[in-house]
Amino acid sequence: MILGLHLNPRLRDWHGKRVWLVGASSGIGAALARDLLSKGAWVAVSARRAGALLAVVEGHPKGVVLTMDVRQPQDWTATHDALCEAWQGVDLVVFCAADYRPLSPWELDAREAHDTIETNVCGVYYGLSAVLPAMRSRRSGGIAIVASVAGYVGLPNATLYGPSKAALINLAELLYAELHAHGLGVYLINPGFVKSRLTARNAFRMPALITPEAAAKAIVAGLERGRFEIAFPQRFTRVVRLVSLLPYRFSLGLLQRLTRAS
Numbered sequence: 327m328i329l330g331l332h333l334n335p336r337l338r339d340w341h342g343k344r345v346w347l348v349g350a351s352s353g354i355g356a357a358l359a360r361d362l363l364s365k366g367a368w369v370a371v372s373a374r375r376a377g378a379l380l381a382v383v384e385g386h387p388k389g390v391v392l393t394m395d396v397r398q399p400q401d402w403t404a405t406h407d408a409l410c411e412a413w414q415g416v417d418l419v420v421f422c423a424a425d426y427r428p429l430s431p432w433e434l435d436a437r438e439a440h441d442t443i444e445t446n447v448c449g450v451y452y453g454l455s456a457v458l459p460a461m462r463s464r465r466s467g468g469i470a471i472v473a474s475v476a477g478y479v480g481l482p483n484a485t486l487y488g489p490s491k492a493a494l495i496n497l498a499e500l501l502y503a504e505l506h507a508h509g510l511g512v513y514l515i516n517p518g519f520v521k522s523r524l525t526a527r528n529a530f531r532m533p534a535l536i537t538p539e540a541a542a543k544a545i546v547a548g549l550e551r552g553r554f555e556i557a558f559p560q561r562f563t564r565v566v567r568l569v570s571l572l573p574y575r576f577s578l579g580l581l582q583r584l585t586r587a588s
Contacts, residue, residue, distance in 0.1 A: 351373035418468045427527065442487065475557065514554055522538060
């Protein structure tokens, strides 16, 4: 994992910045959209639910609603083209869309596995294929990928979600290595538990649970500092990170105890 400060451009002045938030109808994406709009950014919000998106940007003249399905590559291309025509480019794309179902391994369903991977992983690849050529051509812009601390280690009940987020962590690392020399920023966002319609499905205690608004403020602070990894809340993410660094003879035992307790 790449760590440290100022590995990326520091996005400190949001006035006039062109930001596209994909998966912004609720949760972190919606809260981040409202925060950036309040700071003067132009913000386009995308998801499948038009009504929810309209509520996010209501009252903000710099808010734009573009409905799309992240699982459809043609939607990415058409929406990106429309946005570039309106704005003459995008400065930052934030991949927030996610699907989550708390599952044990013996509860796996092939259809659910396909849908989760299609949304959480394939959707990001479809988006990258749509937005990176233009960014690379003009040698400016940034990509922010919302993964999760569930991608650090094999946490219980995250049979589909955790591995999909681990894939995004790996992807963000290689994107940074490949794109930094071309003038592009890559930001990896690893939240802990954030109160949302997705985490509402959990039947277990969620340590250090925070609001979407608190998550949005942590993300903005990380972007403004030019961090590569933006992980929060640190009192929780640091513990999970430490477990991931332990030898397997220790970490797997801890995870087994956590599984029995959940």
